[in-house]
Amino acid sequence: MSEHDELLLARVIDACGDIDGRVKMQKIVYLLSEMGFVTPFQDFTIRQFGPFSRSVAYTTDVLRDSGVIVEDIQALNEDAGPESGSQYFYRVSNELKDLIHNNFQLSCKRMNRSLEEACSILRNEDRGVLEVAATRLFLERRSIHRPDSVEEELGHMKGHLRSYFDRANALVEELRQDGWLN
Amino acid sequence: MVLDLIDVPAFQRLRRIRQLGLANLTFPGAEHSRWAHSLGVFHIAQRMLDRLKRRGDSADHDYSSLEPMRKQILAAALLHDVGHGPFSHVFERAAPSPNNPPDDYPKKHEGWSEKIIREKFGEVLSNHEVDPEEVVGLISKDDRSNLLAKDFISSQIDADRMDYLLRDSYCTGTGYGEFDLDWLLHSLRVGVTQIRGSDAQIPRLCFESGKAIYAVEEYIQAREFMYTQVYVHKTTRAFEALLTNIIRLASHICDDNPESAPEPCPDAFAKFLARNPLDVDDYLLFDDFRLWSVIQDWAQLNPGNDERLTLLTQMCRGLIQRGRPYRTIVLDTPDKTTHAIELRVAHRDDLSGFRFAHDTFHDLAYKNSFYRKSIDDEEQEDRVIYLIENDTAKPAETLSEVIDAISRIPVHIERLFFDNDDTGLVAEIRARGLIS
Numbered sequence: 243m244s245e246h247d248e249l250l251l252a253r254v255i256d257a258c259g260d261i262d263g264r265v266k267m268q269k270i271v272y273l274l275s276e277m278g279f280v281t282p283f284q285d286f287t288i289r290q291f292g293p294f295s296r297s298v299a300y301t302t303d304v305l306r307d308s309g310v311i312v313e314d315i316q317a318l319n320e321d322a323g324p325e326s327g328s329q330y331f332y333r334v335s336n337e338l339k340d341l342i343h344n345n346f347q348l349s350c351k352r353m354n355r356s357l358e359e360a361c362s363i364l365r366n367e368d369r370g371v372l373e374v375a376a377t378r379l380f381l382e383r384r385s386i387h388r389p390d391s392v393e394e395e396l397g398h399m400k401g402h403l404r405s406y407f408d409r410a411n412a413l414v415e416e417l418r419q420d421g422w423l424n
Numbered sequence: 425m426v427l428d429l430i431d432v433p434a435f436q437r438l439r440r441i442r443q444l445g446l447a448n449l450t451f452p453g454a455e456h457s458r459w460a461h462s463l464g465v466f467h468i469a470q471r472m473l474d475r476l477k478r479r480g481d482s483a484d485h486d487y488s489s490l491e492p493m494r495k496q497i498l499a500a501a502l503l504h505d506v507g508h509g510p511f512s513h514v515f516e517r518a519a520p521s522p523n524n525p526p527d528d529y530p531k532k533h534e535g536w537s538e539k540i541i542r543e544k545f546g547e548v549l550s551n552h553e554v555d556p557e558e559v560v561g562l563i564s565k566d567d568r569s570n571l572l573a574k575d576f577i578s579s580q581i582d583a584d585r586m587d588y589l590l591r592d593s594y595c596t597g598t599g600y601g602e603f604d605l606d607w608l609l610h611s612l613r614v615g616v617t618q619i620r621g622s623d624a625q626i627p628r629l630c631f632e633s634g635k636a637i638y639a640v641e642e643y644i645q646a647r648e649f650m651y652t653q654v655y656v657h658k659t660t661r662a663f664e665a666l667l668t669n670i671i672r673l674a675s676h677i678c679d680d681n682p683e684s685a686p687e688p689c690p691d692a693f694a695k696f697l698a699r700n701p702l703d704v705d706d707y708l709l710f711d712d713f714r715l716w717s718v719i720q721d722w723a724q725l726n727p728g729n730d731e732r733l734t735l736l737t738q739m740c741r742g743l744i745q746r747g748r749p750y751r752t753i754v755l756d757t758p759d760k761t762t763h764a765i766e767l768r769v770a771h772r773d774d775l776s777g778f779r780f781a782h783d784t785f786h787d788l789a790y791k792n793s794f795y796r797k798s799i800d801d802e803e804q805e806d807r808v809i810y811l812i813e814n815d816t817a818k819p820a821e822t823l824s825e826v827i828d829a830i831s832r833i834p835v836h837i838e839r840l841f842f843d844n845d846d847t848g849l850v851a852e853i854r855a856r857g858l859i860s
Contacts, residue, residue: 248784249765282521285531287566296565297531304786307836309758310765337762345769384527 247282248301252310252334253346254281257361260333262369264302265291267332269372270364271298276379277360277422278352292377292400302332310338353421360422367413370403374410379423425495425552426466426502433708434506434544438462440711444592445511446667449746450659451596458505458512464587468605469501469576472583472629475609487614489627493573495554500562500577503545504584507536509707510715511667518668520675522701529701536707537563543704571807572614575629579807580790581608581643589646592654600649603642611636615817617810633811633823640809641826648789651835656785658839662749665781665841670719670739673778675699677732686736688721690714720744735775750781750841753858763856764840776849780842785835792821792831 254271261267272293275281283301286293305311314331334342348357364372377400381392397404417423429435438459447454473494476487490497507530509515516533530536538560541549546556561567562577576583586605593601608631615630631640654660678685678697685694692706693714723740727733741747755761764782771777792808809820809827821828840858842849853859 300786303834304784304836307786307834308755308761308784308838310761335758335762337758338765341762341766341769345772 248304249310249342249346250282250348251298251301252305252338252342253348253357254361255311255332256334256339256342257357258365260331261365262329262331264299264330264332266369266372267302268292268294268298269369269376270361271295272376273364273372273379274348274357274360276376276383277417278350279348279357279360280351281348286380288377288380288399292373293380306332309335310342311335352424355422363413363417363422368406368409370406371409371413374400374403374406375413378410378414425548425554426498428548428552429499429502429545430463432545432548434540435459435462435503437708437711438505438508440713441508441510441512442712443512443588444596444654445514445660446663447596447654447657447660449663449749450657451598451654453595453597454592456591456595458508461587461591462502462505464591465504465583466498466502468583468586468609469497471609472576472612473497475612476614479613490572490614493558493570495552496558496562497573497576499545499549499554499559501583503541503559504537504563504577505533506540506545507533507538509533509536510710510712511664514664514667515710515715517664518671520671520697520699523699525701534563534565536704539704540708544708572627572629575807579629579809581629581631581640581809585647586643589643589650592650593646596654598650598654600653601646603646604639607639608636608643611639613812615810615812617817628810628817630810630812630817633813633818637811637820637824640811640820641824644790644809644820644827644830648830648835651785651787651789652837656835656837658752659749661783661785661839662752662841663743663746665750665783666739666743669778669781670722670736670743671697673732673736673739674722676778677736686722686725686733689718693718716744731775735778739778748844751844751859753840753842753853755782755838755840760840760858761838763853763858764838767840767852767856770852771849776846779846779849780840783839783841785837788831788834790821790827790831792819792828 251271254274255261255267258270261270269292271281271283272286272295275283283295283297285297286295288294302311306313312333312335315328316331318327318329350357350360374396378392378396381395414423436459439457441458442448442454443456443458443461444454473490476490480487509519522529530539541560541563542556549556549559561569562574565578578584586608589601589603590605593599611632613630613632614627616625617628617630618625674686675697678699685697689697690709692702692709695706696702719740722736723744725733725737727737753760755764767780768777768782810817811820811823813823821831842853844850
């Protein structure tokens with residue numbers, strides 16, 4: 243990554259308003275890159291929850307500890323203690339919100355459409371939907387598998403999220419029809 | 425096999441890359457090379473394997489699964505750094521992003537190592553009946569198979585870390601990085617572990633808790649101290665910021681016209697500055713010597729009335745002559761970070777933007793098994809250090825309060841470096857209340 247790149251992640255969070263969770267953040271950044279936004283985060287590999295970028299994870303830590311973004315943590319089960327897991331929320335700090343919003347833009351190479359427009363499509367989707375949609379696109383784009391085997395592989399990898407498949411497929415189709423995806 | 429690998433020119437290139445980048449401008453003894461470090465990693469990996477072999481097999485200690493991987497582990501130990509660019513990690517941070525790189529274009533030095541091993545060492549490895557892909561798999565951070573063999577090369581207590589802590593500590597003359605290598609190796613064994621949320625039994629490198637716990641604590645503390653006292657030393661980082669600004673400015677000059685790299689400039693370097701993707705042969709031409717030579721040439725330029733070339737020449741002289749480093753402000757509050765980001769925005773399009781740097785270092789000296797403790801646990805740390813207590817392998821942080829404490833506090837160091845001779849910039853920083 244080069245200069246200012248880390249602040250582009252803050253710009254994505256700003257465009258989403260806030261993001262509930264790191265998995266959702268990872269999937270949104272991946273889908274934005276598939277939608278033609280030129281992000282500096284290109285090191286995506288497949289992990290337990292679909293496409294994952296070590297750079298996005300690292301940059302999130304850096305921005306949090308610098309105070310550029312705010313990480314709010316809520317225990318999923320207050321009674322069970324921290325081992326039960328937590329839900330993380332991310333937003334840009336109030337002090338830097340305007341600066342980030344006005345000075346850092348992610349350009350969309352495919353068409354002249356705004357980051358806000360893209361994020362408005364993605365931010366309200368359930369994490370499971372984004373995970374399935376991002377994994378599907380990753381399998382298709384990276385040509386890891388023959389096209390006719392994507393369904394089979396997706397079923398194998400994301401079978402536990404089958405209830406999200408219909409919405410994820412519809413999302414991918416909508417993005418294609420609207421010209422966001424090739 | 426090892427001697428044949430050492431003789432490959434791509435390995436000899438590591439003689440010309442300093443292990444600690446520009447740290448020799450701060451620590452006079454830090455002149456050691458990636459070449460010497462690579463031999464050291466090979467040596468420690470060999471000692472680890474020999475120790476386990478001497479222990480032999482037992483019910484809970486299965487060395488036999490490692491023996492077929494011995495040559496691959498040793499080759500990976502030797503070759504793990506062949507992808508490093510000039511000045512080690514500095515070059516990675518300074519490199520301009522290439523335009524339209526192919527999908528498999530390496531993003532970091534590990535990626536270059538994989539590419540270089542395939543292209544330049546593949547034949548030698550094959551001649552010694554070692555599959556280059558197995559060696560690449562041991563180095564790759566994304567390959568999660570064969571964790572036991574990877575523990576030697578890419579874990580929190582691998583041969584790489586053991587060598588660099590001791591070597592860097594010795595060569596910088598700081599005692600912080602010392603730990604009891606002999607005792608750690610003596611207590612090494614293979615144990616069976618279980619990754620959280622899985623039933624799979626996975627053999628991993630472990631240490632006997634009763635013998636090694638204090639040596640492991642010492643080792644992790646050594647890493648923490650080396651981060652704060654050596655690797656992120658403000659003077660070293662200030663010169664690294666200067667070098668980064670030199671490369672950024674040269675690349676900025678090329679952004680206007682790809683043919684306009686400051687002369688003289690070797691072809692591969694001009695290609696790099698103009699953001700053209702490099703191939704392996706181009707990349708292997710980059711070493712400290714080559715970059716110093718370019719900087720020396722640029723320090724002698726006659727810039728005429730060109731403001732950008734004038735600044736480039738000044739900065740190159742500053743580095744070559746080891747002038748006064750950038751002045752430093754520690755950014756220890758979000759307010760100060762906000763000022764630094766505002767400065768970056770304000771000077772994005774002018775030359776003053778090449779006269780300061782907002783520098784951030786962030787890492788954990790030890791990542792525990794609950795690293796990122798949330799449902800978002802996407803990259804669960806599967807490389808924790810295991811200690812064997814009562815015949816059961818347990819993550820080190822569960823047996824040591826010292827290790828547990830270190831694993832909870834990241835090393836986050838943020839600074840603003842700036843050229844104290846830029847009076848306008850200094851006045852602006854003063855107006856923001858960052859200096860008096």
